[in-house]
Amino acid sequence: MSRSVGTLAMVVATALCACSQKEAAKPDTTKVTQAGTPGTAPVSLGSFDPATHVAIVHGKDFAFDAPDSITAGWTTFRFVNDGPGLHHLQIIRLDSGKTVADFGPAMEAAGKNHPPPPARIVLAGGPNSPNPPGESNATLNMLPGNYVLLCFVDIPNHVPHFTKGMVRPLKVTAASGAALAEPTTDVTIELADYAFTIKGPLTAGKHTFKAENKGPQPHEAELLRLAPGKTMKDVSEFMEKAYAGTASGPPPFDALGGIAAEVSGTSQYFTADLTAGNYVLLCFVPDGKDGKPHLEHGMVKEFKVN
Numbered sequence: 161m162s163r164s165v166g167t168l169a170m171v172v173a174t175a176l177c178a179c180s181q182k183e184a185a186k187p188d189t190t191k192v193t194q195a196g197t198p199g200t201a202p203v204s205l206g207s208f209d210p211a212t213h214v215a216i217v218h219g220k221d222f223a224f225d226a227p228d229s230i231t232a233g234w235t236t237f238r239f240v241n242d243g244p245g246l247h248h249l250q251i252i253r254l255d256s257g258k259t260v261a262d263f264g265p266a267m268e269a270a271g272k273n274h275p276p277p278p279a280r281i282v283l284a285g286g287p288n289s290p291n292p293p294g295e296s297n298a299t300l301n302m303l304p305g306n307y308v309l310l311c312f313v314d315i316p317n318h319v320p321h322f323t324k325g326m327v328r329p330l331k332v333t334a335a336s337g338a339a340l341a342e343p344t345t346d347v348t349i350e351l352a353d354y355a356f357t358i359k360g361p362l363t364a365g366k367h368t369f370k371a372e373n374k375g376p377q378p379h380e381a382e383l384l385r386l387a388p389g390k391t392m393k394d395v396s397e398f399m400e401k402a403y404a405g406t407a408s409g410p411p412p413f414d415a416l417g418g419i420a421a422e423v424s425g426t427s428q429y430f431t432a433d434l435t436a437g438n439y440v441l442l443c444f445v446p447d448g449k450d451g452k453p454h455l456e457h458g459m460v461k462e463f464k465v466n
């Protein structure tokens with residue numbers, strides 16, 4: 161949810177170095193399995209199916225289990241949070257021709273005042289935070305190149321999880337064969353500085369949402385279903401305690417996911433099953449000018465499903 165890019169450079173550099181060693185070693189990602197929800201088949205950790213273009217990524221305190229490489233095209237990332245904390249999957253594309261040596265100083269500079277990330281990286285999106293243990297998803301068009309998977313969630317104490325190990329390289333190689341079609345959607349969420357505009361019927365049931373950033377800044381959409389009788393005020397109070405490490409009892413919401421930050425001019429998709437209740441969309445991306453999370457600039461949208 162919340163964001164800081166301060167020490168990203170060093171962590172990413174380390175992760176990328178680890179990548180080249182790992183590729184040489186060819187780790188067996190098929191043997192790591194874990195029981196899914198009762199009554200379902202076991203879920204493989206960190207897999208990619210080239211036929212369906214579904215990539216499964218697991219997150220926990222504080223690591224990702226993900227495929228090392230996937231092929232280009234529209235790809236659905238299923239993010240399974242094994243907990244116990246809140247996590248998400250932010251996907252970042254590194255510009256072609258840029259090396260880690262170029263990348264590091266740019267991120268160091270960017271970390272000083274929370275300005276938008278440097279042009280050498282692109283916030284590409286990804287599934288936002290589901291309640292642990294739980295799952296969220298996002299479908300985005302992956303271009304060939306080098307990517308980094310990160311968790312920017314900084315609960316507790318505003319220490320982003322990528323500094324604790326939630327950072328991992330991902331390679332996207334050119335696809336062969338027919339490309340998958342862009343998803344179809346029935347509800348569009350426009351993200352702008354600083355508002356969410358929802359277009360389409362917010363009825364009970366499963367929806368495919370298109371999240372379209374009309375910018376200019378990067379934005380995300382975290383979708384929460386409020387617990388009965390709870391309001392945005394309860395969410396804010398809970399978050400404050402969570403940051404301080406003093407939260408107790410269940411959160412006043414169910415986190416359903418949504419989309420991690422994407423740059424202006426991009427779109428991605430996510431699915432969510434809406435049941436009757438009150439919902440809120442939030443953007444925690446730090447502002448390019450004052451560093452405050454966008455929700456403090458009004459990027460909060462409440463809605464009701466009957």
Ligand SMILES: [Cu+2]
Nearest residue numbers: 247311313321
């Ligand atoms: Cu995390």
